[in-house]
Amino acid sequence: MPLHMHFGSEDLLRIRFAVSPLCETHEAVRTLRRADRHGYHTPWLRRVRATLAGLDLTPLWLFMPSPGYTPDFLGRPPDSPLAGFDEELARLRATDPELARAEMAKSLACTPGALESERGRATLDDPAGAIRELAEVTERAWRALLAPDWPRLRALLEAEIAYRSRQLAGGGLQRLFADLHPLVSWAEGTLTVRPRIDFVQVQQLDGRGVLLLPSVFVWPDVVSAFDPPWQPTVIYPARGIGGLWSRPEAGPALARLLGANRATVLAALDAPSTTTALAHRLGLAPSSVSAHLSVLRDAGLLSARRQGHHVLYERTPLGIALAAGD
Known part of the structure; x- marks a missing residue:
């Protein structure tokens, strides 16, 4: 079911693109567990298989229900168009524990029994400690899974932004969203996203605009997320994934x-x-x-x-x- 994002005049001035190595790290971690994401990424999966033997991703997977809500603070929208991983990780570590606790509780509620589990209770009892643990696991995942290939991934994502920017310049929002993703459409000042999760939501952007975040590992999905205080964000598959690993x-x-x-x-x-x-x-x-x-x-x-x-x-x-x- 769709998410309808209604644009006001101020929102039209606040559409932006960015590349997020932190977001890509978490999408790569999701790819490891979901067979429907393997497709284009099978060569990468074969290559990182040996690395996974010594990599415990359980703390992250606890907050990645499928389908379900993943805490927004784990992949908060980057401030700059081409943020570095260390910069984004520092912002993750600085998350307010009370905000993190509320978002983690919302995520745990998506998995039957997770809120009452020993790990779930321990996480909510010490949100500051949970933030530290999640940041450490994310850093290990980045260094093991993505850092060696980041120049290649970043180039593809930057090329995607350049292409979409030319579309926006040449034909406005209608052309920009025409082929962004089959589940994304634009009409009469409303951006509609149809994600995997079964829900209907109407969101007034209230001048916050929208961040468009191209991704390699979100394929084949499109994800829309981030309630206040975060900027509304649409994460979509970048062009060129088919030849990425060949x-x-x-x-x-x-x-x-x-x-x-x-x-x-x-x-x-x-x-x-x-x-x-x-x-x-x-x-x-x-x-x-x-x-x-x-x-x-x-x-x-x-x-x-x-x-x-x-x-x-x-x-x-x-x-x-x-x-x-x-």
Whole structure:
């Protein structure tokens, strides 16, 4: 059943995008337990399987009922568009214990028996201690599951924001929300989200606007969350997830024309990317990838534009035609 988010004039001025490594960490933890999320992420799951043997995620899983409510403070909306993990973790550690207790009680109530369990009672009796434990488990999960791949994930998420920003500039909210997700729609000043949870809710945004948070691991869902004091947020799957964990291969004709590595770099740019992310994905030295990108750009096959502190490369129409023609 849907969530209807009614926009006023002030809300239209407060639509923003952000990338959240903290949110991605928790979505990755959810992916480990839900078979319907494995799909695109099966190669990643195979790779982290050995790491999981020494990683106890029980304290986090206690507050991730499916379906059900996860405490908002665990993935509070980031203040800046490109927040760092350490910055977000520090904000998690600084959560008011009383607010955390109320949100944890709401979450535990979604799982039969959890409120009365020994762990549930201990958590609510010492919310400050629970915050510390959840922050420590989240940090371990980040370092084990996401940190090694973060340059690649961040590049994909930043490319998604750049794409959506161009949609907003070219066609307003109607175009922005037209293909954001099949379960998201926009009409007559109302954003409607149809999540997995069976409920109907109408939310007046009251000038708080909406944060749009692209995610790799939320796929195939779309999630809308965050009651006051948090900014309303829609977490949705970013474009380009399908090729995230695969190493692209150029066809023989393109390799003969450009050389094997240069052709592979062109083939890998099915979505905008940074030098660092491409190097990580292809297993090549950043200096080598940078040299290939310069040659391809000089040949008119790529364009480059700055996004925040990074430069994103993407194929031009000529580059697209050349890659597709192979």
